[in-house]
Amino acid sequence: MLPSALIALFLAGSALSTDHWGFSAMIADRDAPSIAAIRYDAATREISNWRSQTVGTLEPKPVAMAAALLGADRPVVTRCVKLNNYWCIKSARWDGEIGKDSEGHVGFASADHGADAAVTLLRRYYLEFGRKSALDIVRRWAPAECGIATGIGGLAVLAVKGIGGTVRARYLASRRGKGVTTFTAKGRGGKPGRVSMVIPLKTPQYRVPDIAEGMGEKPKPVPKMEAAPRPKIRAAAAPMATASAPKPAVAACAPDEQRLRNYAERMVGDLDLGPNDDLKLFAADGTPLPNLTAVMAAMSSFELGMLRPGAALIEGAVQRAILRAEARKAAPSADPEL
Known part of the structure; x- marks a missing residue:
């Protein structure tokens, strides 16, 4: 029943797209958006072109089309969808950043800009800050909010x-x-x-x-009391501290701690790795490794709920990251991402 309803919505959306929203023209122009014409609405916390970006880059297509047509909200559409920010990244003067909400989440001119920022941020976490595992990354990416x-x-x-x-x-x-x-x-x-x-x-x-x-x-002084000597117990070796x-x-943080662990488990779900293992995302020179694509897809799907980025969006961002890595090797003094 549910698949039939989604298909019906998709067909209805396809019929309406040309007359009402003009999705076809907007999707065709998605790869070369005119940033000057794109606006961020602080009142509604959305980017003016979020509907066309949603239809053109997110899956499953029937749900994405219905969400864009109806202007759906939670749980179908999270606020980051309407910001073209499918990894819920915070503001840091990113390329394509045209606004931010009250909590600092970026509004990007396009989904491609958001994907590029996600790759850049993961590279910095992995290479510059030494956050190699899924748990290391999510503790900084989506910190506890207790x-x-x-x-x-x-x-x-x-x-x-x-x-x-x-x-x-x-x-x-x-x-x-x-x-x-x-x-x-x-x-x-x-x-x-x-x-x-x-x-x-x-x-x-x-x-x-x-x-x-x-x-x-402050601790209160405790009167000294003589006690019978107890047998010495050899303490177990302490585990090596890691990031x-x-x-x-605190007990109040337990649900948030579980959320972070669920996030980390999702990141390694398609890899033969654990949440504390090295994700192998980048080579030492910043070139993306094969695991980056799977980790990016998993992170975005965790952030977006019912929607997820299409393969073309992530693969495009990874290919652009490869080109930037090659440019850095050719001219080490210039960072193309700055």
Whole structure:
């Protein structure tokens, strides 16, 4: 039933494309966009040509066509689709960057610009920053977004997200009312909003980990007590530290840590590698290796959900990266990517 519905949408989209959206003409001109004519709309957080880019570069085609025709939103279309940024890259004055949203995600003039930026960023991670494995890369590419501990009473204060997506929760009292903490969301003009809750919290004084040293209570002196000698236990050899070795995690970060591991597993899904193995993405001179294509496809599909980039988009970006690597070898003093 579902495939039939998608095919119907695709046929309907094909019929409408010439009369309503003019997709055929826009797709034909996709490889040579006029950047001056392309705009970023901050209100809707989208690039003006995202529909034609979606139809021309993303798969499966029926879903891409339907998404472009209907202006679909989540879960079919993530915000990065409407930014021509299929790897959800943050702003860094990339070639083809014409805007960015409130969280710094780039709006590219075309999907090709976004793919080129993804290759460049992966090369820098791999060669310049020494991030060789999938876990090493995703910990920097898509870092954990769990709340930061405030150290009040040794517990993190979590904001309550109010109606309409506005965060207006305020911490009103610390341990007021015998360990009862109140969170209140206020509406416009200071009037009470529709979200209010009272959460009873016990506030024992825990030691915070070293990563947040200085945010918790100072250790209290412990009186010396004589104790019977215990047998010595030989400690196991500590594993060699690596960039991807996780630090002691706060319990609130556990879901995000799992997300990162799922991301890394997706990256190596089509390769005979583990999430901590060298991905073998680039040679020492910056020339892309065969695994780069599979890793780029996996990363983008993880970011986009129901959509994924077509093979032509990724292969084009890889071929351009090969040409840039050859240009660097011919003129080492000039970097064609800068």
